[in-house]
Amino acid sequence: MTDGPPMIPRMIFINLPVTDLALARRFYDALGFVNVPRFTDETAAAMRWSETIMVMLLTHAKWASFTSRPIPGAGSSEVMLCLSCTGRDEVDRLAQAAAAHGGAADTNPPQDHGFMYGRSFTDPDGHVWEVMWMDPAVAMADEPPAPGESL
Structure with a gap:
């Protein structure tokens, strides 16, 4: 205690x-x-x-009111935020929902490494998000992915 x-x-x-x-x-x-x-x-x-x-x-x-630094202009990439998902279906659902609600899907090319799958989207203000799923067995393993399965 x-x-x-x-x-x-x-x-x-x-x-x-x-x-x-x-x-x-x-x-x-x-x-x-x-x-x-x-x-x-x-x-x-x-x-x-x-x-x-x-x-x-x-x-x-x-x-x-928090900073005097300028807000980056449209089309810039100050940061890329990434959220983990529970599976490939959730990755696809989020990218599709983004496109259907004022954003844009696949701002960057989708990535499929077998053990890891990801897509990206922008929100209506152009903020870049990635959504990704990684096989839990690989994510929790002590060893890196096999050759040819690089991140």
Whole structure:
């Protein structure tokens, strides 16, 4: 037993500037993210992917209250975010949902290495996401993938 406050799991909060908060919320809703009303208002929306991953959608005005650095222009690739999926079907479902709700699927070529499968998409603001599945036996193995099955 330890003294002090209870341990909170480490989390990641991904902050994304968006031009149209309502459109961005609908997009992320369609992909299965869940809105957290407690941290949502007219300037920001908290969208939960899992218990430890939260995407914060921020209007440009809200973004500017956190940093004076410029927002990258459309078509740039400041970062590429990646989410793990439960299987190939979920990878395909998310890429297709992105395309059907204002984003674009397969921003980068799909990758199929047998033990790992991935696709990419952009959201309506051009943020690049990858969704990938990796065979748990390979992901948890002590040895690297066999020759010819590089990452």
